[in-house]
Amino acid sequence: MKAFTVSFLFLLCTQAHAQPLRSLKTVPVPKPAGLENYVRDNSALIALGKALFWDMQAGSDGVTACASCHFHAGADHRAQNQLTDPLRPFPPNLVLDMVYFPFRWLSNPEDRGSTVLRDLSMRVGSMGLYRRKFLGIEPGQAAELGEELQDRPEFTVNGLHLRRVTQRNSPSVINSVFFVSQFWDGRANRVFNGFTPSGNTIDAPGAWATTSAGLERRPVRLDPASLASQAVGPIMDHLEMSYEGRTWPQLARKLFSLRPLALQTVAAGDSVLGALVHSSGRGLREGYLDLVQRAFLPAYWEWPQTLDGGFTQAESNFSLFWGLALHAYQSTLVSGDSPFDRFQEGDTSALTPDQQEGMRFFQTTGRCTTCHGGPEFSAASFTAGAGRNNRAFTRTGVRPVEEDPGLANGNFKSSGLRNIELTGPYFHNGGQATLEQVIAFYERGGDFGANNGAIRSFRATPAQRAALVAFLKSLTDDRVRYDRAPFDHPELCVPTGHIETAIAVAPYPNSARERWAAIPAAGAQGHLSPLGTFEDLINGSNASGRAHSMMEACTAPLP
Ligand code: HEC
Ligand code: HEC
CATH class of the missing domain: 1.10.760.10 (Cytochrome c-like domain)
Incomplete structure (x- = not known):
């Protein structure tokens, strides 16, 4: 009985965090109550x-x-x-170039303990x-x-x-x-x-x-x-x-x-x-x-x-x-019409085997769904519990808390990941230029401070990293990619x-x-x-x- 309670509670807790992935077409668009009064x-x-x-x-x-x-x-x-x-001088009118990214650059990007070659606030x-x-x-x-x-x-x-x-x-x-x-x-x-x-x-x-x-x-x-x-x-x-x-x-x-x-x-x-x-x-x-x-x-x-x-x-x-x-x-x-959504709706050919492998990695070893679960890929959505779960805003250690406390204590919104391939640079500071750089950040367990175990370093092979990137790219809706309605x-x-x-x-x-x-x-x-x-x-x-x-x-x- 005790074992049952413990595992049941464990299940409840993990489920409260990690919403299952599914098509965005299953989610009604929230509407303000009483709008007809205006x-x-x-x-x-x-x-x-x-x-x-x-x-x-x-x-x-x-x-x-x-x-x-x-x-x-x-x-x-x-x-x-x-x-x-906001804290330090910086070059005015600079033209951004790949050489500046990532803003925190390590001699071994997969190891947060390795030599810091550059750190820009x-x-x-x-x-x-x-x-x-x-x-x-x-x-x-x-x-x-x-x-x-x-x-x-x-x-x-x-x-x-x-x-x-x-x-x-x-x-x-x-x-x-x-x-x-x-x-x-x-x-x-x-x-x-x-x-x-x-x-x-x-x-x-x-x-x-x-x-x-x-x-x-x-x-x-x-x-x-x-x-x-x-x-x-x-x-x-x-x-x-x-x-x-x-x-x-x-x-x-x-x-x-x-x-x-x-x-x-x-x-x-x-x-x-x-x-x-x-x-x-x-x-x-x-x-x-x-x-x-x-x-x-x-x-x-x-x-x-x-x-x-x-x-x-x-x-x-x-x-x-x-x-x-x-x-x-x-x-x-x-x-809500990306290859990912179509796959979830039953079109098994919508994702390549590589992308499917990336999706598995995203949900398992990568633990990404802890904060980027559900149809919105975000714990800050209504589906994930109207923001009352403790993963809606989290501290992933992108920068030291003193530089920007976010909501408080370095907590930032667990962003949605749809169309992510097109919306770089990434994170609240825009300090990563590519998805590969973002994945290296997670692989090394973040850059600053502990996070109650929410971000844990993991190991990935080059093939797994590539699969994860391929999966993230399956979240792009072609209507967004080509500025088609409703994005015209x-x-x-x-x-x-x-x-x-x-x-x-x-x-x-x-x-x-x-x-x-x-x-x-x-x-x-x-x-x-x-x-x-x-x-x-x-x-x-x-x-x-x-x-x-x-x-x-x-x-x-x-x-
Ligand atoms: C000068 C650039 C700029 C302009 C102009 C601007 N925004 Fe933004 N917008 C931003 C930035 C930067 C943020 C993030 C700010 C933050 O989180 O502190 C943001 C955040 C947002 C968000 C939040 C999205 C999310 O995921 O949290 C929405 C929605 C948005 N803007 C809509 C608008 C609308 C509507 C207007 C016009 C009324 C507008 N923006 C004008 C730069 C701009
Ligand atoms: C503990 C919660 C948590 C986990 C686990 C997590 N993320 Fe995030 N993610 C966040 C938060 C919070 C942000 C915003 C951080 C910031 O900008 O300071 C974010 C931002 C991102 C962004 C950038 C979004 C943007 O618009 O700039 C990407 C891409 C991303 N995460 C991918 C992943 C992947 C891939 C994994 C798994 C390897 C993962 N995340 C695991 C919480 C998490």
């Missing part, structure tokens, strides 16, 4: 969200979209001016905005009025300002709807308060709603809606999308005065926006206010007068609209690094010029060539036959 047309909401996510006019500089850091399989693989280090993040103070908007203009502010030396070259870089690597937004909370440290809460990422309604004033008696503030509490909580973060963040001091109603007034995506080509065959494309082929013919009014109940925008401060009800409720629209759009970014998108121009001379145009004579690359528009059928990996890009092998080569010229007018 939304009347979900397809209009998705269209609004997709336009806002890709619109370069949303950032204060008039050229930075959410997508600017999430354009490549939902992540960012740019190679220049992507470094930062830098992070590969994503470049956002120049540091500027917000001075105002000019209706009809995407670029806001700003004033240059002094920045730290690493974001300055020859006295010229550079775009600043986020302190962590951009994770993919694809399949993020399945996470209970967002960000590497989970700080975007599952409860959306209508205004901030924290989930705490004390932080939020509530939404303005009309009633028979007039206007009232109504607290917002939508759950599960971590993608909405997340979305209201970067758009107001001074490093990512906003000059310092901009407010929500000001952003709304600007966007309501502009044609959605006016700078960008939108494919006539876009799976969501195709029906709305402007006759010029650029942007949409329906405005943001029209889309808001189609998507949301009149109680949130119909008030005929302006409120205190001179803004309309719709402008005053813009954080609510923004959060829910981006939540709705990103909820459609589900990649408008054109986007992204800055790809600075030329170290001044823009020399008022009002920003001290900002450095920059290079741009086009991510061409894709309709529902996607591109003919596949997306490349981060390694392809920094090796230069991206040029031949890859979409997102980062060498295509932009058609959008740029500063």
Whole structure:
């Protein structure tokens, strides 16, 4: 009896951690309860969200979209001016190269006790905005009025300002709807308060709603809606999308005065926006206010007068609209049709024998499913127990705890691994360029500190390592690889690094010029060539036959 209890408990514990692998098609997409109290047309909401996510006019500089850091399989693989280090000096505007990876380099990568040849505390993040103070908007203009502010030396070259870089690597937004909370440290809460990422309604004033008696503030509490909580973060963040001091109603007034995506080509065959494309082929013919009014109940925008401060009800409720629209759009970014999924659905030829061997290794010797189990390959998903299991956030010792505590004590979100081949560099610090480097990291039992046995070193033969990599590559959905629906998108121009001379145009004579690359528009059928990996890009092998080569010229007018 005792033996039975012990083994039963053991079974319970291990099962609570390691969810069985299965097709993502078996998992319903979580939806916020009570959404119908705000939304009347979900397809209009998705269209609004997709336009806002890709619109370069949303950032204060008039050229930075959410997508600017999430354009490549939902992540960012740019190679220049992507470094930062909150703790130490680092080279500005550096072009990343394979020689810098992995950031912690050992004489024997499989042995964590071997000689340390290099150890870098830098992070590969994503470049956002120049540091500027917000001075105002000019209706009809995407670029806001700003004033240059002094920045730290690493974001300055020859006295010229550079775009600043986020302190962590951009994770993919694809399949993020399945996470209970967002960000590497989970700080975007599952409860959306209508205004901030924290989930705490004390932080939020509530939404303005009309009633028979007039206007009232109504607290917002939508759950599960971590993608909405997340979305209201970067758009107001001074490093990512906003000059310092901009407010929500000001952003709304600007966007309501502009044609959605006016700078960008939108494919006539876009799976969501195709029906709305402007006759010029650029942007949409329906405005943001029209889309808001189609998507949301009149109680949130119909008030005929302006409120205190001179803004309309719709402008005053813009954080609510923004959060829910981006939540709705990103909820459609589900990649459940990889060879792995087809194998799980019974197509035994979908995985090669090598990939099947890698899958066995992943579940057994590698113990990867402890934290990357279930259909989402993450213990931080709803399937894995709504984040209440102790593997949702774990300490794998990527960097010393003092450098970045994550959620606390060096715990970071057990990321999902789908499409992982395309979303390098890896880990919260972007310190590994290839899957082979990641596997060596696990093989040596991590780099810093103990982890209560969660990460244990193991031995693998070269053939087993190759099989594990082959298995991880079977998690790529070809719709992601070719930007096919629902992953199709408008054109986007992204800055790809600075030329170290001044823009020399008022009002920003001290900002450095920059290079741009086009991510061409894709309709529902996607591109003919596949997306490349981060390694392809920094090796230069991206040029031949890859979409997102980062060498295509932009058609959008740029500063
Ligand atoms: C300047 C680059 C940048 C911009 C612009 C940006 N992001 Fe991100 N995004 C990041 C980084 C970096 C992280 C990780 C931050 C962290 O975990 O601390 C992130 C995290 C996320 C996540 C969490 C995914 C996960 O697995 O936890 C989502 C979702 C997301 N971003 C969506 C958006 C949306 C929506 C916008 C626009 C409102 C946006 N991002 C704008 C860089 C950016
Ligand atoms: C104890 C839990 C745990 C185990 C076991 C584990 N991982 Fe992870 N994994 C994590 C966490 C946490 C992160 C994020 C760490 C960070 O960035 O600091 C991560 C990140 C990753 C990433 C990078 C994700 C990205 O988007 O950058 C890959 C790839 C990965 N793991 C693969 C594996 C493989 C393969 C195994 C088995 C050999 C494995 N993991 C075992 C917890 C775990």
